[in-house]
Amino acid sequence: MLQLRDLPTPAILHKFAQRYPDADITAVVTFLHLLRTATDLSDALDACLQQHALLQGRWWVLILLMREVDGTAAPSALADKAGVSRATMTGLLDGLERDGLVERVLGNHDRRRVAIHLTAAGQARLDEVMPDYYQRVRRLMAPLGETDRKQFIQLLDRIQAGISELSGS
Amino acid sequence: MLQLRDLPTPAILHKFAQRYPDADITAVVTFLHLLRTATDLSDALDACLQQHALLQGRWWVLILLMREVDGTAAPSALADKAGVSRATMTGLLDGLERDGLVERVLGNHDRRRVAIHLTAAGQARLDEVMPDYYQRVRRLMAPLGETDRKQFIQLLDRIQAGISELSGS
DNA sequence: TTGACATGGTTAGCCAGCTAACTACAATGT
DNA sequence: ACATTGTAGTTAGCTGGCTAACCATGTCAA
Numbered sequence: 001m002l003q004l005r006d007l008p009t010p011a012i013l014h015k016f017a018q019r020y021p022d023a024d025i026t027a028v029v030t031f032l033h034l035l036r037t038a039t040d041l042s043d044a045l046d047a048c049l050q051q052h053a054l055l056q057g058r059w060w061v062l063i064l065l066m067r068e069v070d071g072t073a074a075p076s077a078l079a080d081k082a083g084v085s086r087a088t089m090t091g092l093l094d095g096l097e098r099d100g101l102v103e104r105v106l107g108n109h110d111r112r113r114v115a116i117h118l119t120a121a122g123q124a125r126l127d128e129v130m131p132d133y134y135q136r137v138r139r140l141m142a143p144l145g146e147t148d149r150k151q152f153i154q155l156l157d158r159i160q161a162g163i164s165e166l167s168g169s
Numbered sequence: 170m171l172q173l174r175d176l177p178t179p180a181i182l183h184k185f186a187q188r189y190p191d192a193d194i195t196a197v198v199t200f201l202h203l204l205r206t207a208t209d210l211s212d213a214l215d216a217c218l219q220q221h222a223l224l225q226g227r228w229w230v231l232i233l234l235m236r237e238v239d240g241t242a243a244p245s246a247l248a249d250k251a252g253v254s255r256a257t258m259t260g261l262l263d264g265l266e267r268d269g270l271v272e273r274v275l276g277n278h279d280r281r282r283v284a285i286h287l288t289a290a291g292q293a294r295l296d297e298v299m300p301d302y303y304q305r306v307r308r309l310m311a312p313l314g315e316t317d318r319k320q321f322i323q324l325l326d327r328i329q330a331g332i333s334e335l336s337g338s
Numbered sequence: 339t340t341g342a343c344a345t346g347g348t349t350a351g352c353c354a355g356c357t358a359a360c361t362a363c364a365a366t367g368t
Numbered sequence: 369a370c371a372t373t374g375t376a377g378t379t380a381g382c383t384g385g386c387t388a389a390c391c392a393t394g395t396c397a398a
Contacts, residue, residue, distance in 0.1 A: 006249075006250040022307070027310035027318075028303070028306055029318075030313065031309065033325050033326075034203075035207055035211065037207075037325045037329050042204065044336070055353075067184075076376060080175075081175040085355075086376075086377065086378085087379080088356070090379085110364070110376085111364090112361095112375070113363095130185070131189050134191040134192040134197070135191050137196050137200050138196050140196070140200065140332065140335070141193070141200055144199065144324065144328065146195060148327075149198075152199060153202050158313060160205075160206050163209050166213075224383075243347095245345090253386090254387080256350095256385090257386070260384060260385085261384075276346095280392080280394090282345095282347085283346080
C-alpha cells in the first residue's frame with residue numbers, strides 16, 4: 001500500500017493538470033484521500049498487533065482458523081480467503097508454526113493434503129490481541145456515529161461496485 | 170496492506186462478539202469495508218502501473234521528482250515525502266537508476282549529499298503513465314458525483330482527525 | 339584544534355508479497 | 369494397466385517494506 005505522507009497541494013495539482021488535461025482533480029483528491037486514510041488505519045493496526053508480537057498476515061491467518069468450527073483449514077483455502085498466493089501462505093504458516101501458534105497435521109486419505117490447526121497457544125494469543133484490537137477499532141471509528149457509518153459504507157459500496165464492473169469488463 | 174478477500178459474515182461477527190464483548194460490530198464493519206475498498210483501489214493502481222513497467226514505490230518517487238521545479242531532490246527528502254525509510258529509498262533509487270529513469274548527482278559543497286535527478290527517460294515514462302492513471306482514476310471515482318465526493322472526503326477527514334488525536338496523546 | 343556529536347546515505351539481514359517451477363500424489367481415460 | 373492430466377504444497381528467486389549498524393563527512397564547543 002502506498003505510503004502517502006505528502007498529498008499534492010492545489011498548486012501541484014494545477015501543474016499536473018496543465019500537463020495532463022485528462023486529470024479529474026476532485027477524483028484524484030478523493031482517491032488519494034481514501035488511500036491515505038486507509039494507510040493510516042493500517043499503520044494503527046500494525047501498531048496494535050506489534051504490541052502482541054504479530055503482523056497483519058499472520059494475525060489474519062489465526063482469525064481465519066478461529067472462524068472454523070474445529071480451528072482447522074487447508075493451506076490453499078487459507079490462501080484464498082486471505083487473498084494471498086499459496087506460496088505466501090506457506091511462508092506465513094512457517095512463521096506461525098515456528099512460534100507454535102499453529103501446527104501442520106499431515107493428511108491420511110490424501111497424502112498431498114495438510115491440515116492447519118490452531119493450537120492452544122494460538123488461541124491464547126488471539127484472546128490476548130482481539131480485545132485490544134476491538135477496543136482500538138472502536139476508538140478509531142468513534143468520530144462517526146451510526147448514521148455516518150451507514151452513509152460511509154454506502155459510498156464505499158458504490159465505489160466497490162464500480163471496481164467490480166470495470167475489472168469484469 | 171491487508172488483502173481482505175473474505176469479509177466476516179454476520180454469523181462470524183456474532184461468534185466473535187460473543188467471545189470478545191468489547192467488539193463494536195458496526196465499527197469493525199466500517200473499518201474492514203474501508204480497508205477492503207482501499208485494497209481494491211490499490212490493486213487497480215498496480216494493474217495500471219504494471220502496464221507501464223512500474224510499481225507503486227518507484228512511480229511515486231518519479232512523481233515527487235516531477236513536483237520539484239528542477240526535477241531534483243535529496244534521497245532523504247524523498248524518503249520523508251514518500252513515507253518510507255531512507256534505506257528503502259536507497260533500494261527504490263537503485264532500481265530507478267538501473268532503469269535510467271533517475272540519476273544520482275554527487276554533491277560538491279557537502280560531499281555526503283547526493284542529488285537525485287529525473288532523467289528525460291524518467292519524464293517520458295511519466296508522460297506515458299500519467300494520462301492512463303488519470304483516466305483510470307476518473308473512471309474509478311465516476312460512481313460518486315461532486316456532492317458525494319465532498320461528503321465522502323469530509324467523513325474521511327473526521328476519521329483522520331481522530332487518528333491524529335489518538336496517536337498524538 | 340581536536341574530540342564529540344550530528345547528519346546523509348548505504349549496507350546487511352529480516353519479513354512478506356509475487357511468479358514460475360518443482361515434487362508428490364490422485365484421478366481419469368483409453 | 370498405465371500414461372496423461374490435475375491438484376496440494378513447497379522451493380527459489382525477485383521486489384520492496386523495515387530496523388540496526390555502519391561509513392564518511394560536517395559542525396560545534398571546550
